[in-house]
Amino acid sequence: MNVLDVAQNSVAAGAKLVQITLEADQARGILSLVIEDDGRGMTPEAAQRAVDPFYTTRTTRKVGLGLPFLKMAAEMTGGGLSIQSQPGCGTRVCAQFGIHREEVLALGDSLNDAGMLAWAGIGVAMGDASPHAKEAADYVSTPCAQGGFAW
Secondary structure (H helix, E strand, C coil): CCHHHHHHHHHHCCCCCEEEEEEEECCCCEEEEEEEECCCCCCHHHHHHCCCCCCCCCCCCCCCCHHHHHHHHHHHCCCEEEEEEECCCEEEEEEEEECCHHHCEEEECCHHHHHHHHHCCEEEECCCCCHHHHHHCCEECCCHHHCCCCC
16 A cells, blocks of 8 residues: 555645554454544645546646555445545545455564464464464464565
8 A cells, every 4th residue: 555655745735743543443344544644734625636646736746646546445445535634724534445354364473463363364473473473373484584474
């Protein structure tokens, strides 16, 4: 995903605070990504046009692909994108993605990864992972130093 590209829009809009939140609602099968800022905000018309790849307020190029790509990615999973903004008050972008447990592959090596590895449709722990991660995973790969999980 192009989260940093969208967050960079916040910085370009004069934001002093950019908050990025990622939250999984496992029961409902929804992953929510929220990017909020205290930048200059947008008019309702600009917020509506911001998802058009051929609309941009930049003068350095003629396209703005960050929000359109984020919207497309969310919609391809059965989710969507919303933009709330007001001039002088900042912007809130929320992308929701449909996730299904059986479609999730998780890789991890630490104690804090154990919950994710256990929940995922396929959980893979590295060979040099913590004992808790290995116990939670479906599979254990070779250690990182020996190539680990490679594409």
